[in-house]
Amino acid sequence: MNIKWDEVTIDHLHHYEKVLPLYDSVFPIGVREPHEVFLKGLHYTKNQKPNSFRFLVGLDGEQLVSFATGHYLEVVNAGFIVYIATNPLIRGKGVGSKTLLKMEELLREDAIASGKSNLDGIILETETQEIVHTHEEKENCLKRNQFFERNHYKKVNKINYLQPPLHMEHEPIPLNLFIKGIQMDEFHRETIIKFIHAIYKEKYSLVNGINEQVLKDSLRKMELDQESS
Template identity: 40%
Template structure:
């Protein structure tokens, strides 16, 4: 089957409803964002730095990823990476990640940089798993991202902000991929909060500032 890639740039894309169906199937309701959050990234100032990728086979969405380029710290923040359960074990997750990483590198060069300073993403902590199955899934994700060069930011007690106003923050691992040592992880976290959670998720800046103060990132 022929696989092709498309970046969604407007909310009337014929593929966006398929993405939401796949998203709701894969992610437990307690960690899902409202669908309008995806759409928020396609409008206004956020749209300049937001990337919404879909992998398509025979007009069906088989994978997707979303990410933000953070211009003030020259970093790519990958938010979602998912593949359809019907096409797993084909390396599709790796391909989807590669396409998104390349797009973020393009964004860095377009902004006048030689390359990205870093790539960042969040993932669930193994110690927070409630079942053996959840622990196995967490370990699998850690191995996947480690294989692709991501390392846990051990100097940072990272907390994901609420996904929607009134929601609860969640301790997560912050994974980083970089060729050089970073002088400040805190700068990257602050930018993630601003471009993703304040602008797109519409979380109050006071909530984010309080979380940032408690992250204990260097």
């Protein structure tokens, strides 16, 4: 399959609406951001350089085969991959890994553009089986975790991570945190905590617009509120 890559930007929304049905069908509601948060991210990337928001789309002709979104966080020189999904009609052909590698490449370009030689790490969240509801969601959750492990991401066991609530009526959500870096053994607890604080500030505060007290409460529940970013 010859995948053509395109990026959704605030000035180029051609494939934006095509992605949303796949997004809605793949991710459980608790970890699914409102659609308008994507647009906020696209506005953000124009005004917060060298920080960035990448919205990657993979196409085979006009058929959507995959998408991924991610942020470059300059303050910790790290990438944060938010979502990645493949069209269920074409899974098993390596599209997911190709999409992940392409997103990593884009985030690496952002690090180099900011004056760094490379990314220090890439971090992402995935669902735990405890938060999914249907049999299909549980299968997707297991496959997603295995997928990241095959692509050299390692699960963080040092911190019981919580995603702040994406919807006002919800509570923080326990998720798995995976990380990938140039030298994985050097990712100590202090480094991971800095990554989490950067994600909370640059993504969940400035892009999602989550209330500051809600974010503080989520950090407190992880016992990270007194640890500096």
